[in-house]
Amino acid sequence: MTEMKSVIRSLQILEAVAQHQPVTVGELTKMFGLPKSTVQRTLVTLNQAGWLRASRGDTTRWEVGARVLAVRPAALQGASLFAAAREPMLRLREALNETIHLTVLDGVHCMVVVDRVDCDHAVRTFHRIGDTSPLHATAAGRAVLAHLSRAEVDEVIARGLKRFGDTTITDPDVLRADLGEVRRQGYAVNINQFRPGVCAVAAPILDEDGTPLAALAVSMPDSRLDVDQLPELGRQVAEASEEITSRRLA
Known part of the structure; x- marks a missing residue:
């Protein structure tokens, strides 16, 4: 009792x-x-x-915390972010036939998976709803981190940039340079930086004042990543994210 x-x-x-x-x-x-x-x-x-x-x-x-979103009841499916994201996520999955994730920022601590659309490949990436991932070592995290304030980026760096693999960015100056490139091109790329054999491309979903609310990501095994197609893949993900932002603010 x-x-x-x-x-x-x-x-x-x-x-x-x-x-x-x-x-x-x-x-x-x-x-x-x-x-x-x-x-x-x-x-x-x-x-x-x-x-x-x-x-x-x-x-x-x-x-x-953002983890509350991971156990939302069915009634919340109509909430603005989920409602705005669902159709663009489905269309992106149909175009690419890879797994699509919607992740939200939890403070400046991590990203939390709140929605997912699976591909039909027998071998595919998988993240459970509610899974968390670091900001500096993932495409979704850096897509969001690139639009946070300098003070917030410094806070993430001050906590330490943990190494998860050989390609994880652990140098603060390299991270800051990478975030500048993410802002310029509109998307972030992760090639085996967090989980071995897993790659992703992500773009931010922004509020009306430019504050990053979430990220849209396509992820796949590294065996299916064609690096020559990264600009086109980034363009498709960025366009889907921009559509989500527009639909949410409409």
Whole structure:
């Protein structure tokens, strides 16, 4: 019974953060009439599980993490991002017959897969809904990172650029140069930088003020990547992302 009460309390606090975000521990304490230590402990637990995060604007306040989107109910399928993205994702899959992913930014910590359209190849890439990936080592992450502020890029670099493979970008200067190229060409490329044998091309989905909300990516085994076709592949992904942005803002 005690464990059940704890679960219910955690869900109630999660709902309160979603409704009032960004919100402080003190504000939540007043809402629930609970000891500050109990609320703080619950917030830390939900943060460790990926459901909550410190606000990017004020780290004393809490907001929901992008992982919440990974377990959205069917009713949320009509939400603006998902509704805007679905048809362009399906058309891109039909054109390329490779797996298409929609990922969203979780703070400046990682990208979270929130939707996927599979190809029909027997050998294909696969990411579960809710899977996370680093910003610096993936095409989706760098597509978004290229449109974040210099301070946010510096924050990512300060946390360390972990090496996942021989081609992972781990030098801050190389990363900054790469992000400039991503902004110029409109898409990012990942060739075995995160997972061995997996390649991807991604483009950002932007808000009306240019803030990156998400990324659209096509991924495939490296055996099917034709590097000579990267500019054309990047163009197709970028055009689909631009369509999603336009549909969402319409």
